[in-house]
Amino acid sequence: MSGLPAWPIRASAAGWPGGGAPAQPDGPRRREDPKPVADQAALDPRAAHIHLGRDEAVLEARLRARERAIELGFGATDITLISTAVSELARFCVEHAGAGEIIIHAVRTDGHSGICITAVLPAPALTCLNAGTPDGTPSGGLGLGLAGVKRLMDDFAVTSIGTCTTITARKWLRP
Numbered sequence: 001m002s003g004l005p006a007w008p009i010r011a012s013a014a015g016w017p018g019g020g021a022p023a024q025p026d027g028p029r030r031r032e033d034p035k036p037v038a039d040q041a042a043l044d045p046r047a048a049h050i051h052l053g054r055d056e057a058v059l060e061a062r063l064r065a066r067e068r069a070i071e072l073g074f075g076a077t078d079i080t081l082i083s084t085a086v087s088e089l090a091r092f093c094v095e096h097a098g099a100g101e102i103i104i105h106a107v108r109t110d111g112h113s114g115i116c117i118t119a120v121l122p123a124p125a126l127t128c129l130n131a132g133t134p135d136g137t138p139s140g141g142l143g144l145g146l147a148g149v150k151r152l153m154d155d156f157a158v159t160s161i162g163t164c165t166t167i168t169a170r171k172w173l174r175p
Contacts, residue, residue: 044105044107047106048065048103049102049103050064051101052090052093052099052102053098053100054094055094057094057102058094059087061089061090062086062087065086065102065104065117066083069082069171082152082171085149085152085169088145088152089102096121099121099122101119102119104117107170114171116170117168118167119167121164121167122164123163123165153171
């Protein structure tokens, strides 16, 4: 696994949401322990679930993320960052796990609002993370890979339980 960026791999989500505000007045603060998707996606009646397994699903995920970001009030730059991150994450799932699901939903905690993108892959984290090229990027898409998703979003975490990996990324609305 040398050359891959180090990401937190957690088996639980203890400590959320009481661990502090996800964004500060002077900008976002990166959190390493996003709340499990099932907890907040169920609260958003407009949550999108895109099943991955074909290349067309990558485009669908990107378009649904863009639409939801616009609905939530993100600016043009953040909409582009979110769309790109979703595209890279979906491409990673299709190419390296062969399947999976992208879940896109609104998130609100400690008075802050944003968008949460979760990828659920039917493969253990080490298998997924070792599937990329030596610098941690996949072979398709824009070449940003998971490292790019982490840079584009405010929060990023990889959780692995058994043979399932969940990658969660969040972008917070700026005050």
